[in-house]
Amino acid sequence: MRITQFNLVKVVAMICIISCISDFIVLFLLGNCYPGYSQLKNTISSLGASVSPVSxxxxxxxxxxxxxxxxxxxxIGKAFDINHKNVKIASLLIILYGLGEGIGSGLFKADRIEGGLTKPFIIHNILGGIGVIAALILPLIMRKLITKKTMFHFYLFSWVVFIIGIITMLLFAIRFSPNEHNFLVLYKGLWQRLFLLNLYTYFIVISIIMYNKEV
Structure with missing residues (x-):
């Protein structure tokens, strides 16, 4: 049977929902396969380092x-007006997140060497940083795409996601502090996972809206 644009949007929306939920499950399971790894204290990137048994x-x-x-x-451009400027921006931001935090993290390992960082680690951080910035900006664009008049609760939700995203990102950024025994530095894994949970919840809500939208 021919796959229509309507069906394609629904299929991709469902795949996104399943992938967001699955990612947390995979991270937890693989983290448990890494002796000494802490879900709360270690970064997600360290799971992919060369020394990791699940790299x-x-x-x-x-x-x-x-x-x-x-x-x-x-x-997402097929679910909304592809010619709308904010749709194009939202589409680009999600693509950048996928390229930076997903594909980039998979291709470039967060490996450290004694006394410095490796080139793959630096590239890993740069690409990841681009992905994170794109994810932070996304709610500000989506609130213009799905406006206060059309869906008030989503408009407010976008602001909440943006604020939580900023807070958790800043908490995670404190890991660069020289005081490694500081509570905020020690639990960097927690802040990173809260940032991810906040973002994935947003992706899931967008996917639900896309799934229910008539194309």
Whole structure:
């Protein structure tokens, strides 16, 4: 049976929802396969470092997840008015997130060497940073796309997601502090996962809206 544009939007929306939920499950399961790894104290990136026993598996998973978000960013234009400026921006931001935090993290490992950082680690951080910035900006664009008049609760939700995103990102950024025993620095893994939970919840809500929208 021919796949219509309407069906394609629904399929991609469902895949995005499943992928967001699955990513948390995979991160938890693979983290438990890494002796000494703490879900609250260690960063997600360290799962993909060369010294990690799950490095190869998690890298492939991140590339898959990143690809899902790239397609999600492309298809969002089919769910809304593709000629609308804010749709194009939202699409680009989601694609950048998929390329940076997903595919980029999978291709470039966060490896450290004694006394410095490796080139892959630096590229990993740069691409991840681009992805995070894109994710932070997304709610500000989506609130213009789905306005206060058309969906008031989503408009408010976008602001909440943006604020929580800023707070959790700043908390995670404190990991660069020289005081490694500081509570905020120690629990960097927690802040990173809260940032991810906040973002994935937003992606899931957008996916539900796309699924229910008549194309």
């Amino acid at each position: 190869y598996v998690i890298s492939l998973w991140w590339i898959f997840i990143g690809t899902v978000f790239v397609f999600f960013g492309i298809i």
